[in-house]
Amino acid sequence: MNIIEERYAVHQDDYKRYDTEKLRQHFLIEKIFAPDEVLFVYAHYERIMVGGAMPVKSDVALEPVYQQKASHFLERRELGAINVGGKGSITVDGERFELDTKEALYIGRGAQEVVFASDDASKPAKFYMNSAPAHHSYPHKKVGMSDAKVLELGSSETCNERRINQLLINGVVETCQLQMGMTELQPGSIWNTMPVHTHSRRMEAYFYFNIPEEQAVCHFMGPANETRHIWVGNEQAIVSPPWSMHSGVGTANYTFIWGMAGENLDYTDMDFHKPHTLK
Ligand SMILES: O=C(O)C(=O)C[C@H](O)C(=O)CO
Ligand SMILES: [Zn+2]
DSSP states (O other): OOOEEEEEOOOOOHHHHHHHHHHHHHHEOOOOOOOOOOOEEEEETTOOEEEEESSSOOOEEOOOOOOOOOOOOOOOEEEEEOOOOOSEEEEEEEEEEEEEEEEEEETTTTTOOOEEEOOOTTOOOOEEEEEEEEEOOOOOEOOOOGGSSEEEEEETTTTTEEEEEEEEEETSSSSOOEEEHHHHHHHTOOOOOOOEEEOOEEEEEEEEEEEOOOOOOOEEEOOOSSSSEEEETTTEEEEEEEOOOEEEEEESEEEEEEEEEOOOOOOTTEEOOOOGGGO
C-alpha cells in the first residue's frame, strides 16, 4: 500500500502570518524514504505528487491512492524518478530500466505496472519522484547524467558556483508538464538559485540530499518582499507555491533535485530578483 499525505494550497496573504511550525507543516516534507514503502505527498499546486520509493528487503510497487480515484497510479499521470541511492531498477509493464545513482527515468501516462527494486539490500536504491497530471502518453525514457543539458552558473566569488543538470526537460525527453533536474554545488559554494527567481506559471519542489551529517540547508521562500526560511535536513523536500521564490544556503556542500509542473515547459521563464532588493 502506498502511503499518502495531502497538502492544500496556501494563499500568500495567509502565509505572511505563519510561524515556524506552520511553515514547516505546509511546505516541508520531512520524510521522503522509508524501507520497503512508497511515500507520497499529494500537493494541491498543479496536483503534483512528491515522494520516494526505497526497496530494501523486497520490491515495491506503485499503487493508486484514494485522491486519484484511478485504477492505476499512472492512469492520468506522468512520473519522473531519479535514483539517489545504490543501483536499482524500475520495471514498467515488463520493461526493465537499470538505474544507477543520479540516473532518471520518465514514465509516460498509461503505464499500468511499475515496480521498484534494489540490486543490493545493503546499498538500497532510493527513487525520488515527482508526478503530475498528463493529457497525453509519451514514451518512457531513461536519462543519464551524460544525456542531460548542462548549465554552469554562478561563481566562487559569490559562493554559488553550480552545475545544473537538466534531466527530464524539453529537448531531452517529451513530457506533458513535468520537468526535473539536479543541481550540484561546486566545492566551497553553498548558495543555490541565487539570484533568486519566481515563476508564477509553474510550481516547484526542491529535494535536498548529500547533506553531511549534522549539517543543514536553510531554504528561503516567499514573495521577494516577504521572505521566510525553513531549515531542511538531508533527504527532505520543500513544496514551493507559484508565488514563492525558492533558494537555499547550506552549512556544507549538498545537491538538490528540482521538479516543476504548470503552464509551460520553458525552463528560462523566470522573473529574477536581485539580492539587494530582497526583504
Ligand atoms: O541552482 C539553480 O539556480 C537551480 O537549480 C534553479 C532551479 O533549476 C529552478 O528553480 C528552476 O526553475
Ligand atoms: Zn524555479
